[in-house]
Amino acid sequence: MSEPIALSLPVDPQALKELSIGDVVLLTGPVYTMRDAGHKRALDFLEDNGHLPFDLEGQILFYAGPTPAAAGRPLGAIGPTTSSRMDFATPALQKAGIAATIGKGKRSEEDIESCKEEGCVYFAAVGGIAALLASHVLESDLIAWEDLGTEALRKLWLDQFPVIVAIDTQGRDLYRLIERGASEV
Amino acid sequence: MAATASSETLAISPDLIGQKVYEGILQAACGLRPDVAQAMELALDSETSERGQRILAQLLENNAIAQRDHVPLCQDTGAVWVNLEVGEDLSIPGNIFSTVNDAVEAAYRDGKLRMSVVKDALFDRRNTQTNCPAFCDLQFRAGHGLRLSILLKGGGSDNASRLVMLAPGAGRDGIRHEILRCVKEKAANACPPLLIGIGVGGTFDSVAKLAKHALLRPIGSAAASTEAAQLEEELLAEINATGIGPAALGGSTTALAVHIESAPCHIAALPLAINMGCSAVRSVNFDLIPFGDPEDDCHE
Numbered sequence: 001m002s003e004p005i006a007l008s009l010p011v012d013p014q015a016l017k018e019l020s021i022g023d024v025v026l027l028t029g030p031v032y033t034m035r036d037a038g039h040k041r042a043l044d045f046l047e048d049n050g051h052l053p054f055d056l057e058g059q060i061l062f063y064a065g066p067t068p069a070a071a072g073r074p075l076g077a078i079g080p081t082t083s084s085r086m087d088f089a090t091p092a093l094q095k096a097g098i099a100a101t102i103g104k105g106k107r108s109e110e111d112i113e114s115c116k117e118e119g120c121v122y123f124a125a126v127g128g129i130a131a132l133l134a135s136h137v138l139e140s141d142l143i144a145w146e147d148l149g150t151e152a153l154r155k156l157w158l159d160q161f162p163v164i165v166a167i168d169t170q171g172r173d174l175y176r177l178i179e180r181g182a183s184e185v
Numbered sequence: 186m187a188a189t190a191s192s193e194t195l196a197i198s199p200d201l202i203g204q205k206v207y208e209g210i211l212q213a214a215c216g217l218r219p220d221v222a223q224a225m226e227l228a229l230d231s232e233t234s235e236r237g238q239r240i241l242a243q244l245l246e247n248n249a250i251a252q253r254d255h256v257p258l259c260q261d262t263g264a265v266w267v268n269l270e271v272g273e274d275l276s277i278p279g280n281i282f283s284t285v286n287d288a289v290e291a292a293y294r295d296g297k298l299r300m301s302v303v304k305d306a307l308f309d310r311r312n313t314q315t316n317c318p319a320f321c322d323l324q325f326r327a328g329h330g331l332r333l334s335i336l337l338k339g340g341g342s343d344n345a346s347r348l349v350m351l352a353p354g355a356g357r358d359g360i361r362h363e364i365l366r367c368v369k370e371k372a373a374n375a376c377p378p379l380l381i382g383i384g385v386g387g388t389f390d391s392v393a394k395l396a397k398h399a400l401l402r403p404i405g406s407a408a409a410s411t412e413a414a415q416l417e418e419e420l421l422a423e424i425n426a427t428g429i430g431p432a433a434l435g436g437s438t439t440a441l442a443v444h445i446e447s448a449p450c451h452i453a454a455l456p457l458a459i460n461m462g463c464s465a466v467r468s469v470n471f472d473l474i475p476f477g478d479p480e481d482d483c484h485e
Contacts, residue, residue: 022236037310064260065260065261065299065301066260066299067256067257067260067262067297067298067299068297068299069297070254070255070256070297071254071255071256073256075260076256076257076260076297077251077256077257077258077259077260077262077299078260079259079260079261081261081340081341082340082341082344082374084374104341104373104374104376104432104433105341105373105374105433106373106374124432124434126240126243126244126431126432126434127259127341127376127432127463127464128244128247128258128259128376128432128463128464128465129243129244129246129247130247130257130258130259130260131247131250131251131254131256131257131258132243132246132247132250134256134260135250147311148312149300149312149314150260150299150300150301150312151312162243164236164434166434174434175373175433175434178428178429178430178433178434178435179369179429181428
């Protein structure tokens, strides 16, 4: 297994193109949490205004709803939620400038196509290691949608946050390859 | 003394139940079940994929951090299922449901857990901000005893679950086929390695409870029957042969265990429910009065 690749955020599109499925990547820099309710709002905003809200162009979305601050850390626990629930909005958001997404589980064919066309990457984070992942989050700032509680839009500052490339910019999909029996990708 | 004996019935204080619900939630949210941690350690030795091994090691490291820092294992600290199995000659005076909800709200607030419940599934999806209501079941059982079980059920694994009303002719193979299909389609969203609860029999509504109840049984403890044990073993081998692996990123540990509970049913029916338990399946059982020991008083 190859050595982890360090990636600084906001990400250089060229650096994304060099990633391949199965690569272990350590993310350092800002990402934004957004999940079910937030995606509806972001998509509505995009349809009404023709651009993303909160200057999200070039940024990474993390499908996550954290627990409150605890143990001296900005978040007690944070980890990925099921990405397929966000599939309805992802191609439009990526077309509008989202650079990459972080979540868990398979994406739709449309999302894979969108990653290929827009040069985006889908990173898988491991579900069930949220206390460990929270130790790689240095800061958490509420940006908007406080009424959504845990689903609010937050800007996180990550420090060597571990993820695995699940869909690369060539449209290769790790989950589907594993499903087909190619276990050592 | 939380419980007081009258001449014939024993009154159980709702406050005792509330206290145990509070303690149980905090315990379950911030540490793996001992049986799950042990099964994961064993899986680390047998896992064939390097990536799978690394993920299993991360899951165990995560458990150590959660226990050390009293933080949740998973950010989805679940919706709460409280199941109370009540034996003969017991009464629970007062409003047990409101006592349980008070305990849930206090535990989620004090434990800094995530509030993950909305007011209404369809018409009002505002967060209740209390993680209430808890989903409660009272089951009256023959014999003397009182067992309280608490399960914090994550959304991803519950969404990956399934209920099918099969034809009786589908039989054992039909059940196997359906379970494998569900695992192949849904395991990636349920955070493997999984504990898979299977209910077979009963009615449309009760089969799902069988499946959920099966998640409460400790891994490694005896199945309900020899036939159930055989099918559990067979399914586990087939599921782990899929290569889905930890976090569905490849490997030989897709599930830690399969637990089956079966029941009588209608001549025309073969109900099947598959309730996925994630790698952080969080539950706790309190035998407040152990069943099968009628002389026992309520103890902590």
